[in-house]
Amino acid sequence: MIDLLTYHKKKGDEVASFRYPISKLYYYIVMIGAGGTGGYTIQRLSKMMNAFDSVKSFLLIADPDSVEEKNLLRQPFIQQDIGLKKADVLAKRYGATYGLKIGSYSDSYIESVESLEQLFSLTDFRHEHGQYIQKVLIGAVDNDFSRSVMNEYFNMTDDLIYIDAGIEGVFVPSGNKPTQEWTPDEMLDHMESGYSGQVVVGVKKNGQVVLPALHSVYPIDEKDAIPPSHNCGIEPYQPQRMIANEMAAFQISTIVNELFSSNSIYIHYANFNARAGSCRPIYAEDSYIPSSHNEAHLQPS
Structure with missing residues (x-):
């Protein structure tokens, strides 16, 4: 395992770039996407934050999409949510719960990356002695344009945990043929x-990549260059399965649990x-990837 706190301890004659010794982390989590995978992840994360x-x-x-009737089939919404913003519904529901x-x-x-950085900017009142605000970005999107933005943000920032989930779409023959054909x-x-799907964890500490x-x-x-704001109302060619969304959410939850x-x-x-029900x-x-100081940040697993 990679122990994050060791990146905030003394480095020989040097000290990591913070104002005081760090003994605890404050996890500031930004979730991009509140649909299938994102919605089920929010269910689990909010329960975990309480526990x-x-x-x-x-x-x-963060998600500007509104709940539609079709979303009720595989996303954690109910009839009364239709027409409301997904992010607002889930924040209010699980925050209150x-x-x-x-x-x-x-x-x-x-x-x-500028708008993404803005989401991580609400930190002033969270600072306290001995605490480091650890940024965690979770991507639960279905397009590579958004992933490119998150990946660019990972490259530009000095300290970030970036968790990305992706799942395979369901094959549907072209031409809108009825199933009997x-x-x-x-x-x-x-x-x-x-x-099938995958969840990848990238880690950057003190300006250096620890996990790609x-x-x-x-x-x-890179060919998937259409911003989601230009893609509104277009039906996805490959829909997703609820069980795949839930398993992706479970995999994200195991990472946050650790x-x-x-x-x-x-x-x-x-x-x-x-x-x-398998995972590799x-x-x-x-x-x-060891740091330039060749320090060991691994715990016995």
């Missing part, structure tokens, strides 16, 4: 697709299959 009452944390949800202050931003899509091969592809982020593991498709319980990163990335992790210690 780990000794760990200080804050959750801000667990007595948490959960923020929401639903004015626009996050399409630049599908070929046996098309039906088989449809039934077997939409279950998403683009280094699964290269982002952060809250031990201030550590246990896995670098995990590939999963929701149909089989790559452990952080196997991908760890």
Whole structure:
């Protein structure tokens, strides 16, 4: 495991770039996307934030989409939510349920590193002696434009945990054919697709990459350059399965659980299959990039 607190301790004759010795982390979490994967992740994270009452944390949800009737099939919304902003609904619902202050931003899509940085800027009143505000970015989006923005932010910032979840879409034959006109091969592809996915954890501390982020593991498709704000109302060609969304949310939750319980990163990335309920992790210690000081930040696993 990678122990985050060791990056805030004395380095020989040097001291890390902070004003006072750090003994605890404040997890400032920004979630981009409040649909299938994001919505189920918010359910789990808010419950976890309540359960780990000794760990200080804050959750801000960013998504300008409104709840539509079709979302009720696989996203955590109810009939009364239709027409309301997803981020606002979930922040209010789970904040009230667990007595948490959960923020929401639903004015626009996050399409630049500047707007993403703004979401991490509400920190003034969170500073206290012996505490470091650890930024955590969670991406639960379905387009590579947004992932490119988050990856660029990872590259530009000196200190960040970037967790990205992606799932395979369900195969649907082109042409909007009714199911009775599908070929046996098309039906088989449809039934077997939409279950796999991955969650990747990138870590940057003191300006250096500790664990490579998403683009280094699964290269982002630069051709998917249409900002989500220009894509409104277009039906996704490949819908998603609720069970895949829930398993992606579970994988994200295991990462945050380790952060809250031990201030550590246990896995670098995990590939999963929701149909089989299986997961293949790559452990952080196997991908760890030592700092220029050749310090060991690993705990025995």
